[in-house]
Amino acid sequence: MPTVQVKNFCKNYGKTEAVKGISFNIEKGEIFGLIGPNGAGKTTTLRVMSTLLQITSGSVKIMDYDLEKQPKKIRHLISYLPEDAGAYKNLTGREYLTFIAKFFERKDIKKMIQKGIEITDLGERINDKVDTYSKGMKRRLLVGRALMTDPDLAILDEPTSGLDVINAQEIRKIIKDTAKNGTTVLLSSHNMLEVEYLCDRIALIANGKIIEEGEPSQLMEKYKSNNIEEVFTKVVA
Amino acid sequence: MSALGNIIRKELKELLTPATILPILILTIIFGSLGGTISGIEEEASAAPIIGVINENNTIFSDIAVDVFNNNAEVVFNSTDISDRQQGLKQVRENNGVALIIIPKNFTEKIENDMPGVIEIYWIMKGAGLMDTISSSSVEHILGIVSINISSELIEDNSTSNATIVLAPTTRTETTNFKGIDFKGISPGTITRMLSSQSTTIPIIMMMIIIMAGGMVISSMALEKENKTLETLLTLPVKRTSIVTGKITASAIVGLVLALIYMVGIGYYMQSFNMQGDAGSTSFSISLSSFDLLLVGLSLFVALVAALSLCMLLGTLAKNYKSAQTLTFPVTMMAMFPMLITMFTDFDTLPLGLKTLVFAIPFSHPMIAPRALLFNDYMLVIAGIIYTTIFAIIMISIVVWVFRTDRLLTGSIGTKKLFKFKK
Numbered sequence: 085m086p087t088v089q090v091k092n093f094c095k096n097y098g099k100t101e102a103v104k105g106i107s108f109n110i111e112k113g114e115i116f117g118l119i120g121p122n123g124a125g126k127t128t129t130l131r132v133m134s135t136l137l138q139i140t141s142g143s144v145k146i147m148d149y150d151l152e153k154q155p156k157k158i159r160h161l162i163s164y165l166p167e168d169a170g171a172y173k174n175l176t177g178r179e180y181l182t183f184i185a186k187f188f189e190r191k192d193i194k195k196m197i198q199k200g201i202e203i204t205d206l207g208e209r210i211n212d213k214v215d216t217y218s219k220g221m222k223r224r225l226l227v228g229r230a231l232m233t234d235p236d237l238a239i240l241d242e243p244t245s246g247l248d249v250i251n252a253q254e255i256r257k258i259i260k261d262t263a264k265n266g267t268t269v270l271l272s273s274h275n276m277l278e279v280e281y282l283c284d285r286i287a288l289i290a291n292g293k294i295i296e297e298g299e300p301s302q303l304m305e306k307y308k309s310n311n312i313e314e315v316f317t318k319v320v321a
Numbered sequence: 322m323s324a325l326g327n328i329i330r331k332e333l334k335e336l337l338t339p340a341t342i343l344p345i346l347i348l349t350i351i352f353g354s355l356g357g358t359i360s361g362i363e364e365e366a367s368a369a370p371i372i373g374v375i376n377e378n379n380t381i382f383s384d385i386a387v388d389v390f391n392n393n394a395e396v397v398f399n400s401t402d403i404s405d406r407q408q409g410l411k412q413v414r415e416n417n418g419v420a421l422i423i424i425p426k427n428f429t430e431k432i433e434n435d436m437p438g439v440i441e442i443y444w445i446m447k448g449a450g451l452m453d454t455i456s457s458s459s460v461e462h463i464l465g466i467v468s469i470n471i472s473s474e475l476i477e478d479n480s481t482s483n484a485t486i487v488l489a490p491t492t493r494t495e496t497t498n499f500k501g502i503d504f505k506g507i508s509p510g511t512i513t514r515m516l517s518s519q520s521t522t523i524p525i526i527m528m529m530i531i532i533m534a535g536g537m538v539i540s541s542m543a544l545e546k547e548n549k550t551l552e553t554l555l556t557l558p559v560k561r562t563s564i565v566t567g568k569i570t571a572s573a574i575v576g577l578v579l580a581l582i583y584m585v586g587i588g589y590y591m592q593s594f595n596m597q598g599d600a601g602s603t604s605f606s607i608s609l610s611s612f613d614l615l616l617v618g619l620s621l622f623v624a625l626v627a628a629l630s631l632c633m634l635l636g637t638l639a640k641n642y643k644s645a646q647t648l649t650f651p652v653t654m655m656a657m658f659p660m661l662i663t664m665f666t667d668f669d670t671l672p673l674g675l676k677t678l679v680f681a682i683p684f685s686h687p688m689i690a691p692r693a694l695l696f697n698d699y700m701l702v703i704a705g706i707i708y709t710t711i712f713a714i715i716m717i718s719i720v721v722w723v724f725r726t727d728r729l730l731t732g733s734i735g736t737k738k739l740f741k742f743k744k
Contacts, residue, residue, distance in 0.1 A: 097731060134556045137727050156558065164556040170548030187557045229553075 085148055087112050087237055087268040088133070093142035095128050095292075102128040104292040105142065110237075110285075115259065115269040117283035119276070119312075121320055125292040126272040127167065127241055133270065134164035134239045147236050160188070163235035167242040167272075169226050173215040177206055177225050180214060184229050200232030203258055220251035227255050231262050238262065240271040244278060256282055276313040286312070288319050295319055347654050370459040371418035373398030373409040380429035382438060382490070385474060386467045390422065393463045406443075413445060419456040420444050432471065435483040437492040440464065446499040446509040448667025457509040467491060500669075500696030516692065524660035524688040526586070527621070530579050531656040531684050534625060535632040536649045538572050542636025543645030552730065561724045565633075569717060572629040579625065581618075613694040616702050621687040623709040628652065628684060630716030637723045659685035668693070668701070683709040 088110035095103040103125040110116040118126045131137045133144060135155040144151040146158050171180045181200040185193045201210050204224045206217075214222065223244075230238055243259060244252035252275075259282060263269050273279050279286055280300050288296040296303060296319050300312055309315045372394045376383050379401060390396055398405075398412040398421070409421045423441040432438040442464075444457055471490040475481055497504045499512055545551035554564060609617065632652055639645040659679050662671070668679060668689045679685045686705030693701045723729055 097727075131552075131730070136552060136555055136730055156560070159556060159558040162556065164553065166549045166552045168549060169553060170550055172550060173548075184553075184557065187559050189558075226553075 086110060087114075087147060088116075088270065089143075089145040089148075090133075091143045093129070093132070093144055094140045095125070095132055095137065096140045102292055103132075106287075106289070106292070106294045107142075108287055108294065108297060110268055110270060112236075112268055113263055113266050114284045115263045115271065115282050117279045117286040118270070118272040118289055119274070119279050119286055119316060120272075120289035124289045126289055129289070130164070130239050130241050130270065130272055133237075134162055135159055136164070161236040162239060163230040163233055163237070164239045165226055165230040165241060165243060167245050171214045171222060171225055171229070174213065176213055177201075177204060177210040177217070177221075180225065181210075181229055181232065185232070188233055196232050196234075199234075200228040202228075203231055204228035205254070220247050223247055223251065223255065227258060231258065231267070234265075235267055237268045237270060240269060242273055243271055244273070244275065252278070276311065276316055280312045288316060290320050347650075369393060369395045370420075370456045370463070371395045371397055371413065371416050372460060373400075373413040373418060373421040375400045375403060375405060375409055375421065375423045377401060377403055377426045378424050378428040382429040382432050382471050382474070383424045385470050386424055386428075386440070386491075389463060389467045389470055393466060394460070410443060410445070418445060420460050422460075432475070432486065432490050433480070435481055435486050437486065437490060438471075440467070440491055440493045442493055442495040444495060444497040444509050446497050446512065448670035461508075461510070464491070464493065500698065502696060516695075524663050527624075527684065527688050528653075528656040528660045530625070531628045532649065532653050534572065534575060534579060535628050535652040537575070538568075538629050538632040539636040539639060539645045539648050539652075540642060541568075542633060543639035543642045543648075546639065546730075547641040555729075562721055565717070565721045565724050568633060569626070569630060569720070572633070573622075573626050609691065609694055613691075616694060616699075616706070617687065617690045620690045620702060620706050620709070623706055623713060624684050624687045627709050627713035627716060628656075630713050630720060631683075633720050634716055634723065637720065637729055655682050656684045658682060659688050663688045663692075669698075680705070680708070683712045 086109040088108075090109070091107050092105045093103060093107070094101065094105050106125075106129070108116070118129060120126050128137065132139055132151070133146070135151065135158055139152060147161050149157045149161070151158060171177075172183070175183065178197070178201065181197050181204075182193075185196045185200070188196065190196065204210060204221075204227070206221060206224060209217070209221065214225065217225065223246075227240075227243065230240065238259075240259065244255050247255065256278060259269060259271070269282075271282070273282075283300060285297070285299050286303070287294045296315075298306070300315075303309075303315045304311065307315045307318050309318065372390065374387060374390050374396055376387050376399075397416040397418055398409045400409060403423065403425075406421070406423070413419075413421050421443040423443070425439060425441060428438040428440070442460075446457070468489065468491045472487055475487050475490060481487060495506065495508050497507050497509050497512060499509070504512065542551075545554070555561070632649075635648040635651065636645065639648050659682050662668075662675070662679055663685070668676065668685075671679065679689075686702070686709055689705065690702045693699075
């Protein structure tokens with residue numbers, strides 16, 4: 085059973101068609117990347133998958149749960165990291181992770197928080213207020229928050245957006261390790277190198293439609309390109 | 322187009338937004354309506370006051386007084402028999418009059434014996450707003466003319482050498498009926514003065530609490546959106562109703578704390594409302610009982626919950642912290658309007674349209690409640706509490722509905738599948 089099954093999914097904002105009937109599956113432990121130009125429908129797709137928005141038509145299933153009918157079940161299985169997300173500034177990093185962990189009715193909350201702290205790798209700064217964190221530290225905290233729950237599906241919107249090379253590399257490594265441990269990852273990114281490095285499969289999306297899908301190496305071969313950036317340029321252009 | 326013209330055009334486009342124009346428009350409407358009320362009162366001030374007169378004396382000085390009354394006031398009841406007092410009061414009341422004036426049998430005799438002649442006045446006070454005492458002021462002015470005319474007569478006749486009597490030939494005893502209670506020895510002006518600080522301080526405090534707490538809620542919602550913490554919260558395994566209830570409950574607790582602080586203040590403040598009769602030895606307590614204070618607290622609490630729910634609804638419309646500042650404006654206006662109204666006039670004396678508008682604003686009720694309870698108008702206060710509670714429930718329901726739609730994040734409502742995520 086694929087972790088994610090999307091069939092003819094459409095999303096409209098009033099009369100504007102943001103996503104026009106896309107279909108794809110993501111297998112367990114796979115890292116699946118949605119790449120496309122601005123306004124292509126990537127964030128809308130991720131927001132729908134994370135139960136934030138309602139679908140207009142089609143069907144989306146996560147771990148065989150229907151997104152429309154069983155959103156609460158799905159919220160137990162997923163973790164969503166929005167682009168440019170923030171944390172509550174008046175809480176410390178530890179308090180923020182504790183606040184999130186308490187929503188998951190599990191016995192191993194302490195273990196979950198400890199895992200989050202390890203992922204953030206913030207050391208003693210985990211006890212400082214979020215307001216005092218740099219952008220990189222905040223992002224690490226949020227990645228820690230997203231992955232500490234051992235979700236079946238991690239939905240990451242531009243996970244390394246705005247980060248320096250070192251921080252971005254560390255977060256990519258964390259994502260790779262998480263997938264190795266069985267978490268399925270659906271991410272979007274503008275960074276083609278990141279996509280090439282991280283993703284097992286990618287879908288190129290433009291104007292709300294998937295126009296190409298496959299493994300990065302297959303796509304590079306198909307479009308006779310040296311990297312995904314070239315593939316992207318050829319396909320989207 | 323020159324560079325300067327280009328910049329001016331851009332600046333005008335940025336400055337002349339609905340957010341800047343709307344407040345001015347609403348303020349214009351509010352002050353326009355207040356202006357209408359004030360001009361109505363000015364008309365009332367220029368009109369002759371409506372009174373009734375019982376002249377038991379029928380001698381030279383009482384006749385001077387009656388002449389002055391007839392020339393300066395609209396006398397709707399005339400009698401020479403004190404037993405007609407109740408009928409006179411009834412008639413004055415029916416004619417929307419302000420006072421029944423009684424000139425007793427010994428009026429002239431007293432003046433002739435170098436004692437001030439006593440005029441008895443029974444005031445019918447309709448409201449305790451600053452503008453409600455205009456008619457009684459007109460009558461007080463007429464009583465002044467009576468004194469002057471009697472003084473002139475005393476000087477012309479050279480009938481007394483007592484300068485005190487020549488300068489002040491009359492005195493008065495007065496009873497004011499206000500909201501069904503008789504206050505002996507107290508004039509409408511005294512009651513208004515005693516209540517005026519209450520009619521300004523309490524609405525201002527109430528307005529400040531609403532603006533402060535409401536602003537906090539709207540800003541908190543806006544910050545959740547701006548920092549995208551709301552998106553994270555909505556994807557966690559927690560019911561959306563729990564998020565709304567949690568936010569409103571927390572805000573209500575803050576509101577309750579504010580209300581308690583307010584009540585301690587108002588409790589001490591109200592203890593000072595023990596009026597001593599000017600002429601008599603009887604004291605008239607119009608302080609609030611513990612039950613009254615409880616009702617005021619309840620009124621304030623439900624008004625705060627209503628305000629916070631409304632603010633949360635407005636907060637869902639906010640895209641960021643900056644837009645939240647604009648959204649606090651309607652709440653500020655809704656709090657300012659009843660504040661201004663209750664400062665200048667009494668709820669009971671408002672025209673029906675304005676009364677309905679003030680009643681419809683949930684924040685009005687804690688402003689109206691203390692004065693209404695001072696004069697045992699429990700019906701108005703309880704009706705206000707019930708109305709405000711219903712308003713709060715409706716607001717909360719709408720907020721919960723918005724939380725279940727795309728509206729919260731996208732700014733648009735899908736009409737087909739509004740209630741998909743109900744769990």
